[in-house]
Amino acid sequence: MSTDINAIELTVNGVPYPVAIDTSRNLSGVLRNEIGLTGTKEGCDDCECGACMVLLDGQPINSCSYLAVQAQGREITTVEGLADGDELHPLQRNILATGGVQCGFCTPGMLMSAQALLDRNPDPSLEDIKIGLSGNLCRCTGYARILAAVDATAVELRGTSDS
Amino acid sequence: MAITDLPTFVRADGPDKVTGSGRYTADMTLTGMLAAKFRYAGVSHARITKLDVSAAKAIPGVFAVITADDVPDVRYSYGIADRTLFAKGVVRYDGEVLAAVAAISPEVAQRAVDAIVVEYDELPIVTDLEAAVADDSPLVHDDLDGYAITGDTPHHGNVGTHSSIEMGDPDAAMAAAHTVVSSRFVADASHAVPIEPRAVIAQWEGDKVTIWTSTQVPFDARNGVCETLEMPTTKVRVIVPHVGGGFGGKCGPHYEPHIAALARAAKRPCKLVFSRWEEFTAPDRRREGMIVDVTTGLDAEGNIVARTGELLLDNGAYMADSSFFAQAAAMHVAGPYTIPNVRIDAQLVYTNHQPSGSVRAPTAPQGCWAVESHTDELAAAIGMDPLDFRRRNIVRTGDVGPTGQTYEEIGLDRCLDMAAESAGWGTTELPDDEAFGISIGWWPSFHMPAGAYMKMHADGKVQVITGANECGTGSVMTLRMLAADELGLDQTDVELVYQDTAAAPDGPGASGSMTLFNHGRAVEKAAKEIAGQLRELAATKLEASAADIVLADGAASVAGTPTKSVPIVELAEAAAEGELLLGSGSTDELEWPEIKGSSCLGEQGFSSFMAPQFICHVARVRLDKDTGVARVLEVHAVHDSGTILNPVAAHGQVEGGILMGIGQALTEGTQYDETGSQRNAALLEYKLQTIADAPEIHTQFVEIHTPNAGPKGAKGLAEAPNVPTAGAISNAIAALIGRPVRQLPMTAERVWSTIAEEVTA
Numbered sequence: 052m053s054t055d056i057n058a059i060e061l062t063v064n065g066v067p068y069p070v071a072i073d074t075s076r077n078l079s080g081v082l083r084n085e086i087g088l089t090g091t092k093e094g095c096d097d098c099e100c101g102a103c104m105v106l107l108d109g110q111p112i113n114s115c116s117y118l119a120v121q122a123q124g125r126e127i128t129t130v131e132g133l134a135d136g137d138e139l140h141p142l143q144r145n146i147l148a149t150g151g152v153q154c155g156f157c158t159p160g161m162l163m164s165a166q167a168l169l170d171r172n173p174d175p176s177l178e179d180i181k182i183g184l185s186g187n188l189c190r191c192t193g194y195a196r197i198l199a200a201v202d203a204t205a206v207e208l209r210g211t212s213d214s
Numbered sequence: 215m216a217i218t219d220l221p222t223f224v225r226a227d228g229p230d231k232v233t234g235s236g237r238y239t240a241d242m243t244l245t246g247m248l249a250a251k252f253r254y255a256g257v258s259h260a261r262i263t264k265l266d267v268s269a270a271k272a273i274p275g276v277f278a279v280i281t282a283d284d285v286p287d288v289r290y291s292y293g294i295a296d297r298t299l300f301a302k303g304v305v306r307y308d309g310e311v312l313a314a315v316a317a318i319s320p321e322v323a324q325r326a327v328d329a330i331v332v333e334y335d336e337l338p339i340v341t342d343l344e345a346a347v348a349d350d351s352p353l354v355h356d357d358l359d360g361y362a363i364t365g366d367t368p369h370h371g372n373v374g375t376h377s378s379i380e381m382g383d384p385d386a387a388m389a390a391a392h393t394v395v396s397s398r399f400v401a402d403a404s405h406a407v408p409i410e411p412r413a414v415i416a417q418w419e420g421d422k423v424t425i426w427t428s429t430q431v432p433f434d435a436r437n438g439v440c441e442t443l444e445m446p447t448t449k450v451r452v453i454v455p456h457v458g459g460g461f462g463g464k465c466g467p468h469y470e471p472h473i474a475a476l477a478r479a480a481k482r483p484c485k486l487v488f489s490r491w492e493e494f495t496a497p498d499r500r501r502e503g504m505i506v507d508v509t510t511g512l513d514a515e516g517n518i519v520a521r522t523g524e525l526l527l528d529n530g531a532y533m534a535d536s537s538f539f540a541q542a543a544a545m546h547v548a549g550p551y552t553i554p555n556v557r558i559d560a561q562l563v564y565t566n567h568q569p570s571g572s573v574r575a576p577t578a579p580q581g582c583w584a585v586e587s588h589t590d591e592l593a594a595a596i597g598m599d600p601l602d603f604r605r606r607n608i609v610r611t612g613d614v615g616p617t618g619q620t621y622e623e624i625g626l627d628r629c630l631d632m633a634a635e636s637a638g639w640g641t642t643e644l645p646d647d648e649a650f651g652i653s654i655g656w657w658p659s660f661h662m663p664a665g666a667y668m669k670m671h672a673d674g675k676v677q678v679i680t681g682a683n684e685c686g687t688g689s690v691m692t693l694r695m696l697a698a699d700e701l702g703l704d705q706t707d708v709e710l711v712y713q714d715t716a717a718a719p720d721g722p723g724a725s726g727s728m729t730l731f732n733h734g735r736a737v738e739k740a741a742k743e744i745a746g747q748l749r750e751l752a753a754t755k756l757e758a759s760a761a762d763i764v765l766a767d768g769a770a771s772v773a774g775t776p777t778k779s780v781p782i783v784e785l786a787e788a789a790a791e792g793e794l795l796l797g798s799g800s801t802d803e804l805e806w807p808e809i810k811g812s813s814c815l816g817e818q819g820f821s822s823f824m825a826p827q828f829i830c831h832v833a834r835v836r837l838d839k840d841t842g843v844a845r846v847l848e849v850h851a852v853h854d855s856g857t858i859l860n861p862v863a864a865h866g867q868v869e870g871g872i873l874m875g876i877g878q879a880l881t882e883g884t885q886y887d888e889t890g891s892q893r894n895a896a897l898l899e900y901k902l903q904t905i906a907d908a909p910e911i912h913t914q915f916v917e918i919h920t921p922n923a924g925p926k927g928a929k930g931l932a933e934a935p936n937v938p939t940a941g942a943i944s945n946a947i948a949a950l951i952g953r954p955v956r957q958l959p960m961t962a963e964r965v966w967s968t969i970a971e972e973v974t975a
Contacts, residue, residue: 083241084243088234089234089237089238089241090233090234090235091234092238092409092410092458093240093411094409094410094411094458094490095411095490095896095897096489096490097490097896097897097898099490099896099897099898100409100490100897102409129234130232130233130234131233131234131235133233134233139229139232139233143232143233146232147225147228147229147232150225150688150862150863150865150866152225152228152231152232153459153686153687153688153866153870154408154409154410154456154457154458154459154460154685154686155227155228155230155231155232155236155456155458155686156238156408156409156410156456156458156459157409158231158232159234162232180905181905181906181908182906184905185904185905185906187904187905188409188897188902188904189409189905190407190408190409190459190461190870190874190902191459191686191687191866191870192866192869192870192873193866193868193869193870193871193872193873193908193911194869194873194904194905194908195869195908195910195911196866196869197905198905198908
C-alpha cells in the first residue's frame with residue numbers, strides 16, 4: 052500500500068482547504084470524504100457517466116479520474132458553489148421548474164457541465180447544448196427537460212447581461 | 215416544448231437535489247465506520263472445496279470476515295427458496311457473494327478480499343436456454359424439491375416456473391385459419407442501470423440494527439433482514455436516504471442482510487458502496503433474456519383467430535422475485551388483442567447467469583417487441599396497413615381479452631388513433647431512409663396493502679408519514695397534493711416523512727408502479743380522517759352542520775355561505791389544546807378482475823390485469839443502410855393511465871421510459887462470454903442513450919374513467935412507457951429493410967446483417 056502522503060491546499064468554491072492525502076487519491080474522493088462536499092457524485096469511477104463533473108479553472112472535468120494533487124493552485128467549483136447563498140442559480144431554478152430533476156443523482160454533474168457550456172458560449176443552439184451535455188448520463192428524464200432548462204437559462208442570463 | 219403549459223409541481227426534494235445538500239446513502243459517514251467489500255465467486259458454476267479466510271482476517275486493519283458459516287442457515291427467495299446470503303457448497307454465478315470483509319479503509323478491505331483462499335471443483339456451466347430445458351442438461355440446482363416452494367410454481371429440471379395461458383381450441387382454429395405466420399425472436403438480457411450504484415450502511419445499538427440503504431422497497435429490505443438473520447421486525451429499522459434511481463434494479467432485499475451481519479461481527483458500523491462493475495454483475499436484478507416462438511392464424515378478413523407461443527426466459531442462477539415472469543411474459547406475447555383461441559407456454563429457466571429480477575415492466579419490453587414485430591409481419595402477410603390491422607384486432611371497452619377477462623372502460627383504441635394522428639401516420643411524406651413504426655402494449659396496476667399516518671400541528675401544517683419511497687419518479691411528491699386537496703390546504707403546507715420503516719406504516723414502496731395507486735389511497739383515507747375532525751370543529755364554531763362544511767383555500771366555510779368561515783389554522787390551534795388532529799389510513803382490498811373460459815398453469819397473478827394501462831407508441835426512425843445505424847427522430851406516445859394528477863412527473867415518466875426503451879431497442883444488451891461472465895459490464899461497453907441521442911417526444915394522455923382505479927381515477931404509470939418503444943422502433947426498421955431484425959437489441963451490426971441476408975436471399 053502506498054504511503055505517499057502529501058500536505059496540499061485545494062481551493063473549492065473560493066474556500067482554501069488544507070488536506071493531507073495520498074498522491075493516488077482522486078479528486079472526487081477527496082472532495083467527498085476529506086472536504087465533506089458530497090454534492091459531487093460517483094457513478095462509475097471511469098469517466099463514463101459524468102456524475103462527478105466539477106469545474107477546474109472553469110473547465111469541466113470528471114473528478115473521479117483526476118488526481119487531487121493535480122488540482123493544487125487551481126480554482127475548483129462544485130455544485131455547492133453554484134447558488135448565491137440561499138438564492139438558487141438560474142440553472143438550478145430552471146432545472147427544477149422544467150421537471151429536469153428526478154432522482155437527482157446526475158443533476159450536480161449535469162449542472163456543472165451546463166455551467167461550463169454557458170460560460171464559454173452564452174448563446175448556445177440546442178445542438179450546442181446537446182454536445183455540451185453529452186458526457187452526462189441521465190437514466191430518469193429522457194433529457195428533454197434538462198435541455199429546456201439549459202436553453203431557458205441561456206435566454207435568461209443573456210437578458211440579464213444585456214440590461 | 216410545452217413545459218410552461220403544465221401546472222406548477224413543487225418538488226419538495228428538489229432544492230436538496232440541485233444544491234448538493236441532499237444526502238444519498240454513499241454520502242453518509244458514521245463514527246468508527248468501516249469499509250465493506252465482497253469476495254465474489256469469480257466462476258459461474260463450481261463446488262467449493264476450500265474457503266479459507268484466515269489470512270484475510272490476519273491483515274492489520276481488518277475487523278471481520280464473514281461467510282455462510284457466520285449467518286443463520288436460511289434459504290430464502292420468492293416462489294422457490296433456492297438461495298443463501300453467502301454461497302454455501304456450490305456457486306452458481308460469477309457474481310455470487312462468498313464472503314464479506316470489514317476493514318479500516320477500502321484499500322485494506324480489498325487486500326483482505328484478495329487474501330481469501332477459495333478452491334473449486336468445476337461443474338458444467340448452463341447458459342443456453344434451449345439446451346438447459348433438454349432432458350440431458352446438467353442442472354443448475356440438483357434438487358429443486360429440496361427447497362421450500364410457495365405459490366403455484368410448477369417446476370422440473372432447470373425449469374423454475376412453467377406457466378401457460380390457454381383459451382378455446384387453438385389447434386383447430388389454426389388448422390382452419392386462412393393465413394398462418396410463425397416468427398422467432400430472441401432478446402438479450404439487459405440492465406436497469408441506475409446512475410447511483412447501490413450502497414448500504416448498517417449500525418448496531420444493542421440488539422437493534424439501523425440500516426441506511428439505496429433501496430426502492432424499504433419494507434421488503436427490512437423483511438429480508440428479519441428472515442435471513444432471524445430477527446424480529448421491531449429490531450430492524452431501514453432508513454432510505456435519497457435514492458439515485460432504481461428502475462426495478464433496487465427492488466427486493468439486496469445487500470442489507472450481508473452488511474448488517476458484517477457490522478455485527480465487526481462491532482462497528484459498516485458501509486458498502488458498489489463500483490459500476492459490481493452494479494452490473496452482482497445483484498439479482500437483470501432484465502431476463504428471452505426466446506419467443508409465436509404463431510398466429512388469421513381469417514380471410516384479417517381477424518386474429520388463434521395464437522400459440524412458446525417462450526423460454528433466462529432466470530439466471532436464483533429466483534429473485536422472478537417466479538411470476540413466465541406468466542407475465544405469456545400475457546405480453548398474447549398482447550392486448552381479441553384472440554378467441556390461445557395457448558402460450560412459458561418456461562422460466564435456470565442458468566448459470568446472474569439472476570434475473572424485476573426491471574421496469576419485467577418481461578414486457580422484450581415480449582412486446584417480439585409480438586408487435588410479429589404483428590407487422592401478420593399485417594404484411596395479408597397486405598394490410600399495420601395501423602388498420604391493429605384497429606381491427608385490439609381489445610376495446612367490453613371486449614374479452616386473451617385470458618377471458620372482460621374489459622370495462624379502456625382507452626386503447628384512442629391511444630392508437632391519437633398516436634397515429636400525432637405522428638401523421640399515412641399522411642406525412644417521409645424521405646426514403648425514414649419510416650414510422652407502431653406498437654401497442656399494456657401493463658397492469660397492482661393492489662398491495664399500504665398505510666399512512668397523518669398529523670396536523672398547531673400551526674396548521676401537516677405531516678404525512680408514509681411508507682412510500684421516492685426513487686425519482688415524483689409520485690411520492692404527488693402524495694402531498696392528495697393530502698392538501700382533502701384538507702383544503704396548499705401542497706406546501708404538507709411535509710412528507712418517508713423512507714423510514716420505524717416511523718411509517720408498511721407498503722410496497724417504489725415497485726410495480728404502485729406508489730400513487732396504493733400509498734395514495736392510504737394517504738387519502740388518512741387525510742379524510744383529519745378533514746372530518748376539522749369539519750366537526752368548524753361546525754361547532756360556525757353553528758352549522760359538519761356535512762355542510764367545505765375545506766378550501768386554507769379555510770373551513772359553510773357551503774353556500776362563504777362569509778361564514780374560519781381559517782383552518784385557527785381550528786388546528788384549538789385542537790392542539792384538546793383532541794389532537796391525527797389520521798391514519800390503509801388501502802381497501804380491490805377486487806381482482808374475473809377471468810372466464812381460460813385455464814392457466816402456474817398462476818402467478820398475471821392472468822388478469824387490474825385497472826390495466828394501455829399504450830401506443832409511434833417511432834419515426836432514420837436508417838443508414840450502409841452501416842446499419844438506426845436513429846430515432848421522434849416518438850409519439852399516447853397512454854391510458856387513467857387520471858393524470860401530476861403532469862410534470864407523468865410526462866417525465868413517459869419521456870424517461872421511452873429513452874430507456876430506445877436503449878433496449880438499439881444499444882443495451884448484456885453480453886456473456888462462454889463461461890457465463892458478462893463481457894460488457896461498463897458504461898462505455900453497455901451504452902445508455904445520451905442527450906445527443908434523445909428524439910423529440912410527443913406525449914398525450916387518454917384520461918378516461920377507469921373502474922377499480924387508484925386515487926381520483928389514477929392508474930400506475932412508471933413502467934408502462936418502457937413497454938412498447940422497442941416494438942415501434944423494430945417495426946420502423948422492418949418497414950425500411952423489408953423484414954424485422956430478430957434479435958434485441960437491434961444493434962447496427964444486427965441491422966446490417968439482416969439487410970445483408972435479404973440481399974443474399
